[in-house]
Amino acid sequence: MRVALFLTCVNDTLYPDTGRAVVKLLTRLGVDVDFPMGQSCCGQAHYNTGYRHEAEPLARHFSDVFGGYEAIVTPSGSCGAMVRELYPRMGERARAEGRGESLARTLAPVVPKTYELTEFLVDVLGVTDVGAYYPHKVTYHPTCHGLRSLGLGDRPRRLLQAVKGLELAELPGAEECCGFGGTFALKNAEVSAAMGADKVRSAESTGASVLCAADNSCLMHLGGTMSRLGTAMRPVHIAEILASTEEEPAA
């Protein structure tokens, strides 16, 4: 199976460790991973801020770069949701505006082949025990787009529960938004920060040392909040936990 890693522009630039973890994990599970160098950004920030027309060329570019693969895997719930939920909508809107089928036709092939990482592991590879070892107490925050747009359900938690040494603590109010929301974090900084602080406090209340999620954008917001609040907890992407083994443990 020829699988393309869609790392996302945020991870590529700021969180290369997550990318290395995905490659390590998938390779360990026997998947042949490619990283198409032409990839850039799915256009989510543009789209969600109201720049749909600026997002369209990015979506076309995404389809050009990834169209030839059997599966596209991304360690980001919100970028996955962009492709799966919003690309079809972009196509429909273009059609409704009398611009024809071209956008819809270009985007259609990548939509069903795009998987968020935990979905790919559980649904496509059919594994929940990925042979990981991570001796820490972890609490899991299901990010909004993973939870509601993609419907990841309990897949990430099942994966975490199977990790050797890992103690999973339930996060109170888990389904509440952490307050990141892309440009929302800038446009409504105070409300966003208040939401982030509440999320960090409930994570702290579990006694876990690691706050885990399947999206580095939310973790960037929460990690920045933790650092400012002087919390001992660390934000860690689920891929890094799943990639960690006894021989090569994650930091």
Next chain:
Amino acid sequence: MSGTFVGMPAFPKAAHDAVHNPVLRGNLRHATHTIRAKRARAVAELADWAALREAGRRIKDHTLRHLDRYLVQLEESVTAAGGTVHWAADADEANRIVTRLVKETGESEVVKVKSMATQEIGLNEALLDEGIRAYETDLAELIVQLGKDRPSHILVPAIHRNRGEIRDIFRSEMGGWGRPAPEGLTDTPAELAEAARLHLREKFLRAKVGISGANFMVAETGTLVVVESEGNGRMCLTLPETLISVVGIEKVVPTWRDLEVFLQTLPRSSTAERMNPYTSMWTGTTDSETADGPRAFHLVLLDNGRTDTLADQVGRQALRCIRCSACLNVCPVYERAGGHAYGSVYPGPIGAILSPQLRGTASEIDASLPYASSLCGACYEVCPVAIDIPEVLVHLRERVVQGGPAVRQGNRVVLKPAKGHAAERAAMRAARWAFAHPGALRTGQRLASRTRRLHPRTLPGPGRAWSGTRDLPAVPPEPFRDWWQRSRGGKDGVK
């Protein structure tokens, strides 16, 4: 605080006070979390919730698609039942009609059952300008009125007040409006309710004119329906001789059968009750001396931006709203910002999409409302008529930043982008260009990596909004794509 909402600052500024007011945030958090949990239980009891939600969505969509037909049918039915229908294109016209109708009765006092439509048009203020006093009779609405306050929630307009504050308002204000609060009033709910009951009873028994809204209007019979919990609304509807109902045109449903769906979904979504205590229905007038109900009935059908909204393919779904307030109670932004920050009688997620459509996006507050959301999707998930609020928010953001075609006051117009987005637009275009040219993107990434030790963890300019409360992540020594190219995913032994 003034009774109207005009001239409100943009949402982030308006939210500032609430975010930093621990009492208010505590009140809101407690109230919304309690009702949210109850709603979830009440909804879980129904095995066919998803089907009910879908049915509600379809009924509303069908009705909206044929709104012209159903409104004409409604007018015929109301007229045949002895009522009079008036059409109001906007708030001023509706206020003029109602004021004239009240004046024709010779009365200078009216009682009101809680009505968002009359709040939307500022009816109480318009009546007062003509020397007519309107008494709110819904308990929470009474608290808001006595406190010279504004509503902050669809269902519980005084949600931002706690019991102690309510007792103080009753003690100091009730006397000025009628029967004063009893001596030594405490803040126990029973005493507060009794004080309100005594105060309001006087009004009910004296009033000759009642003013109401309606939750639904049934086209086939001309019946109006009000769903409530206290019974005060029923008093307003049955005791006065003249009843004037001001209702948004989107509230019509074709048949009685359609009500079956909403009478299940509305109470469960709003108060988490299996059924609301009072469902009052009235059809035209009664001419018998002994029967309850008004001798004269006027229905004012309010447009006020609704047909403009209907013209928008994406945004029109906001008109499906049955005002249950479930979206407010799950909204993390509403919980922190409070209802007043939305600058409208419609707060929360539904307010964020309804107000900029009904009023347009020209004002600062209306242009900021589509951004008053993290797009978490909790509102869409609970909405009993499946309004995809995040979808409409993004659609309205597009209108704010890019302008585009819209219908205002019945005319096709091309809106200009709202002010203050030029820098953002330039940044978005630049980012789009860089993303379309991976070489440029890579140069930028490398530059960031090379200068990483120089990067501050706080930012100047617009970035300060971020770094005022959160630290920035450190830039890594090497972007992923460089590592990949060096090592082909580690295959060359490079780690």
